[in-house]
Amino acid sequence: MTRLHVISSGHRPTSAGRPLARWVADLAREHGTFEVTPVDLAQIALPFLDEPEFPSSGTYAHQHTRDWSALVDSADAFVFVLPMYNGGFTAPFKNAVDFLYREWQGKPVGIVSYSAGGTGGAPAAEMLLPVLTRVGLVPAARSVAVPGVLGLLGAEGFEAPEGLAAEVTGVLDDIAALVKEPATT
Numbered sequence: 001m002t003r004l005h006v007i008s009s010g011h012r013p014t015s016a017g018r019p020l021a022r023w024v025a026d027l028a029r030e031h032g033t034f035e036v037t038p039v040d041l042a043q044i045a046l047p048f049l050d051e052p053e054f055p056s057s058g059t060y061a062h063q064h065t066r067d068w069s070a071l072v073d074s075a076d077a078f079v080f081v082l083p084m085y086n087g088g089f090t091a092p093f094k095n096a097v098d099f100l101y102r103e104w105q106g107k108p109v110g111i112v113s114y115s116a117g118g119t120g121g122a123p124a125a126e127m128l129l130p131v132l133t134r135v136g137l138v139p140a141a142r143s144v145a146v147p148g149v150l151g152l153l154g155a156e157g158f159e160a161p162e163g164l165a166a167e168v169t170g171v172l173d174d175i176a177a178l179v180k181e182p183a184t185t
C-alpha cells in the first residue's frame with residue numbers, strides 16, 4: 001500500500017480545510033491503494049524556520065524539525081489541502097515546506113485547493129507548483145479547486161457538490177500512477 005499523507009494546511013481554529021481534508025482522506029481510503037494518514041499542520045505547530053543549518057543538510061538542531069522530518073519521511077505521497085489567502089498560498093504552509101528538503105524528494109503530490117470565492121484557490125495552487133518542484137516533489141497532472149467552500153460546510157462536515165468526488169479520485173489515480181511509474185527526469 002502507498003502511504004499517503006493528506007495534509008490539511010489551514011491554521012485557523014475554524015479552518016474550512018479540516019472538514020474538506022477529512023472528506024478527501026475518506027475518498028483516499030475508499031480508493032483502495034492508499035494507507036492514509038491525516039495530518040493537521042496547525043497541530044504540528046512549527047515555528048518559523050529556526051534551524052541553523054540549511055534544510056538540505058538534513059542536520060536538525062530542534063526536536064520539532066526531527067518530528068516533522070520523520071512524519072514527512074514516512075509518506076510515499078501527499079495530498080495538500082490548500083487554502084487561498086489574498087490570491088496565494090499561506091505563509092505557514094510555505095514555511096512547513098521550507099523546513100525540509102530530502103524528505104520531499106521524488107514523491108508525488110496532488111493539490112486540493114479551496115477558497116471562499118469563485119476560483120477555488122486555483123491561483124494559490126498555480127503559485128505553489130514551482131515551489132513543489134524546487135524541493136523535488138512530483139505534482140500530479142490534475143489538481144482540484146473547490147470554490148465557495150464556506151457554503152459547503154454542514155453540520156455533518158464537508159458537503160461535496162456533485163462531481164467533486166470524481167475530480168478528487170482523478171487526482172488520486174494520478175498519484176497512484178506516479179508511485180507505480182516514477183518520473184525519470
Ligand SMILES: Cc1cc2nc3c(=O)[nH]c(=O)nc-3n(C[C@H](O)[C@H](O)[C@H](O)COP(=O)(O)O)c2cc1C
Binds near residue numbers: 083117149
Ligand atoms: C487572510 C485571508 C485572505 C483571504 N483571501 C481570499 C482571496 O483572495 N480570495 C478568496 O476567494 N477568498 C479569500 N479568503 C477566504 C478564504 O479562502 C476562505 O475563508 C477559506 O476558508 C480560508 O481557508 P481556512 O478556512 O483554512 O483559513 C481569505 C481569507 C483570509 C483569512
